[in-house]
Amino acid sequence: MAAVQTRSERALNRVAITAVLVITLIFLAPIYWITSTAFKPRNLATTIPPTVLFQPEISPFVKLFTKRSQLRTAPTPEEYSAAPWWERMVFDGGEKIVRSGRGEVQPSGYPSRFMNSLIVAITSTVLAVGMGTFTAYGFSRFKVKGEADLLFFILSTRMLPPVVVAIPMFLMYRAVGLNDTHWGLIILYTAFNLSFSVWLMKGFIDEIPKEYEEAALVDGYTRMQAFFKIVIPEAATGIAATAVFCFITAWNEYAFALIMTNRRAQTAPPFIPSQVGSGLPDWTVIAAGTFLFLLPVAIFTFLLRNHLLRGMSFGAIRK
Amino acid sequence: MTQIELRGIHKYFGAVKVIKDLNLAIADNEFIVLLGQSGCGKTTTLRAVAGLETIDEGDILIDGQPVQHIKASDRDIAMVFQSFSLYPHMTVYENIAFPLRATRMSRNDVDRSVREIAGVLRITGMLGRKPSALSGGDMQRVAIGRALVRRPKAMLMDEPIGALDAKLREEMRAEIKRLHTKQGSTTIYVTHDQVEAMSLADRIVIMHEGILQQVGTPEEVYSRPANIFVAQFVGSPVMNMVDADVSETGGRASVQVGGEANGFEFPATLVNRLSDANAESGKLTLGVRPEGVLISREAREGFMPVKAHIIEPLGSHDIVDLRVGDQMIRARTKSGFVTGPGESVWARIDPAQAHFFNTATGSSLGIIL
Numbered sequence: 001m002a003a004v005q006t007r008s009e010r011a012l013n014r015v016a017i018t019a020v021l022v023i024t025l026i027f028l029a030p031i032y033w034i035t036s037t038a039f040k041p042r043n044l045a046t047t048i049p050p051t052v053l054f055q056p057e058i059s060p061f062v063k064l065f066t067k068r069s070q071l072r073t074a075p076t077p078e079e080y081s082a083a084p085w086w087e088r089m090v091f092d093g094g095e096k097i098v099r100s101g102r103g104e105v106q107p108s109g110y111p112s113r114f115m116n117s118l119i120v121a122i123t124s125t126v127l128a129v130g131m132g133t134f135t136a137y138g139f140s141r142f143k144v145k146g147e148a149d150l151l152f153f154i155l156s157t158r159m160l161p162p163v164v165v166a167i168p169m170f171l172m173y174r175a176v177g178l179n180d181t182h183w184g185l186i187i188l189y190t191a192f193n194l195s196f197s198v199w200l201m202k203g204f205i206d207e208i209p210k211e212y213e214e215a216a217l218v219d220g221y222t223r224m225q226a227f228f229k230i231v232i233p234e235a236a237t238g239i240a241a242t243a244v245f246c247f248i249t250a251w252n253e254y255a256f257a258l259i260m261t262n263r264r265a266q267t268a269p270p271f272i273p274s275q276v277g278s279g280l281p282d283w284t285v286i287a288a289g290t291f292l293f294l295l296p297v298a299i300f301t302f303l304l305r306n307h308l309l310r311g312m313s314f315g316a317i318r319k
Numbered sequence: 320m321t322q323i324e325l326r327g328i329h330k331y332f333g334a335v336k337v338i339k340d341l342n343l344a345i346a347d348n349e350f351i352v353l354l355g356q357s358g359c360g361k362t363t364t365l366r367a368v369a370g371l372e373t374i375d376e377g378d379i380l381i382d383g384q385p386v387q388h389i390k391a392s393d394r395d396i397a398m399v400f401q402s403f404s405l406y407p408h409m410t411v412y413e414n415i416a417f418p419l420r421a422t423r424m425s426r427n428d429v430d431r432s433v434r435e436i437a438g439v440l441r442i443t444g445m446l447g448r449k450p451s452a453l454s455g456g457d458m459q460r461v462a463i464g465r466a467l468v469r470r471p472k473a474m475l476m477d478e479p480i481g482a483l484d485a486k487l488r489e490e491m492r493a494e495i496k497r498l499h500t501k502q503g504s505t506t507i508y509v510t511h512d513q514v515e516a517m518s519l520a521d522r523i524v525i526m527h528e529g530i531l532q533q534v535g536t537p538e539e540v541y542s543r544p545a546n547i548f549v550a551q552f553v554g555s556p557v558m559n560m561v562d563a564d565v566s567e568t569g570g571r572a573s574v575q576v577g578g579e580a581n582g583f584e585f586p587a588t589l590v591n592r593l594s595d596a597n598a599e600s601g602k603l604t605l606g607v608r609p610e611g612v613l614i615s616r617e618a619r620e621g622f623m624p625v626k627a628h629i630i631e632p633l634g635s636h637d638i639v640d641l642r643v644g645d646q647m648i649r650a651r652t653k654s655g656f657v658t659g660p661g662e663s664v665w666a667r668i669d670p671a672q673a674h675f676f677n678t679a680t681g682s683s684l685g686i687i688l
Contacts, residue, residue, distance in 0.1 A: 211400045214371050214404070217370070218392070218394075218396055218398040219469075220392045221392055225421075233406075236408075
């Protein structure tokens with residue numbers, strides 16, 4: 001690196017920085033849009049031109065978590081003043097919260113769908129990364145007959161758009177009773193992610209010198225112990241990167257979740273847009289649901305960001 | 320007490336035979352160096368002893384017990400790798416303690432052993448550091464510490480200092496020698512560097528293309544090489560090898576080199592010795608190390624006039640290329656003894672330092688004058 005930059009280098013630098021900024025802004029725009037809409041009053045959500053400055057409120061989130069129905073008659077002043085502050089927000093929007101006979105607030109379908117998403121995405125990620133790591137280790141360290149063919153075969157499972165097998169999958173799932181079950185989706189997503197996980201992990205494990213394990217072997221450890229004590233810690237970066245990608249895929253999957261589940265095991269992606277159809281769409285509630293839906297991936301990625309960055313440059317830099 | 324014996328080892332990689340009928344007995348406490356070029360099978364041999372490589376034929380015996388079906392982890396052998404192979408996610412302390420943790424040793428005993436070996440290797444101050452924060456020499460000290468800490472039956476070292484720079488290599492060589500003298504354990508050491516082999520070994524095992532060439536003390540392989548390969552592989556600068564013809568004139572043997580009419584003078588017994596060894600004329604190679612070529616500035620009895628061609632001053636001594644007929648013979652002289660190229664000097668070959676080989680087979684005729 002030259003300490004002194006020439007004028008043309010400096011100009012080039014500035015162009016590059018500007019380009020990065022512009023691209024970042026383009027990528028962030030939809031996220032800003034969703035986030036701002038999630039905090040808007042309903043009447044400002046669809047204005048043209050878009051409202052940028054507004055008093056943020058949390059009524060979309062109140063609506064997101066509760067079951068509501070249209071008000072036929074306006075609440076009486078007594079009803080209104082007896083209601084807690086968050087219920088008044090719903091009244092203001094011309095709706096009321098549905099309560100059970102004993103007066104308990106009925107939740108909307110969102111929390112359970114969100115929970116389903118978490119269960120399915122986390123379990124399938126753990127399974128895909130775990131099995132992928134074992135498989136990759138096997139391919140990386142042992143002479144496997146037809147290794148190249150097998151690896152190609154594993155990768156080939158991703159060579160057609162998954163949706164084309166949706167109908168056969170649906171029929172098979174119905175036949176074995178996996179429809180609308182958590183395990184149904186978990187198996188499906190694990191199968192999706194496995195080929196990706198095997199390939200990615202093989203790259204990472206190939207980078208770990210096999211002398212580490214050989215040293216452990218002569219130091220009195222079995223291969224399995226060497227795998228857990230040496231290979232896994234060394235592959236942590238790769239495991240983190242693979243886990244993030246698998247989690248994002250499973251978390252965001254829409255098509256199969258829509259076809260295979262409808263109630264018990266439905267995940268958030270098919271649920272959120274389904275709210276559009278009932279009555280006039282309330283975009284603020286949809287935005288609130290989407291906003292919360294973004295958070296787990298954002299947090300997960302943020303926590304693993306150091307591993308992820310190292311993961312990206314892994315193999316490019318000789319240590 | 321650990322003896323290691325290799326009996327009739329054969330090893331193939333696919334169709335390639337990398338070890339051919341290797342037989343070797345290593346005594347307790349002996350420091351054996353496997354010496355050879357890369358690809359000669361020395362590392363494969365070492366890994367087979369460690370249990371990291373299988374063998375196709377033969378027996379590996381440790382203390383008389385065949386071990387080829389015993390897993391590496393159960394052979395109680397330690398190994399030091401060229402790449403050091405320190406576990407990067409563990410501290411120096413944890414690295415050294417790692418082999419002990421595989422046993423049922425108590426925490427206190429582990430701690431005591433680690434600190435003891437760290438003291439011997441002078442790395443006590445680094446126990447809390449990660450390997451990435453160490454210099455190459457210290458990394459190798461830690462690797463040796465990790466190997467020695469559980470007092471293994473035998474120590475295997477695969478080019479342990481090959482990755483270090485020249486100065487550090489010399490330092491670590493002395494360190495390894497010191498440790499072996501102090502700790503004492505049966506050691507097999509692999510290297511391609513003949514200086515390392517000469518300075519460390521009790522016995523050197525020279526291998527070439529999977530075949531054992533010679534086993535002997537450093538002195539033996541240096542002064543009595545079994546064949547042309549060993550003769551040229553051991554020693555620096557390389558031994559001179561020239562085709563030679565021997566004739567007898569006036570009660571003296573004359574060894575002609577490079578088509579030169581004058582021959583180097585040798586005792587007359589050479590002729591009989593050669594015929595005893597069934598040497599055929601035209602298939603004789605004379606080998607002599609540069610220090611065996613004696614040079615004089617003036618004509619002397621038994622010396623032959625030659626011309627200096629190239630002079631390499633090396634500080635402590637010079638290497639002078641002498642033209643003999645159409646051949647070059649390198650001689651070692653005091654610095655500045657021959658002043659410039661083209662100078663005429665008189666040379667003779669010290670019969671006691673001359674070796675005779677069968678040109679066709681390469682093997683030594685075993686003639687020591």
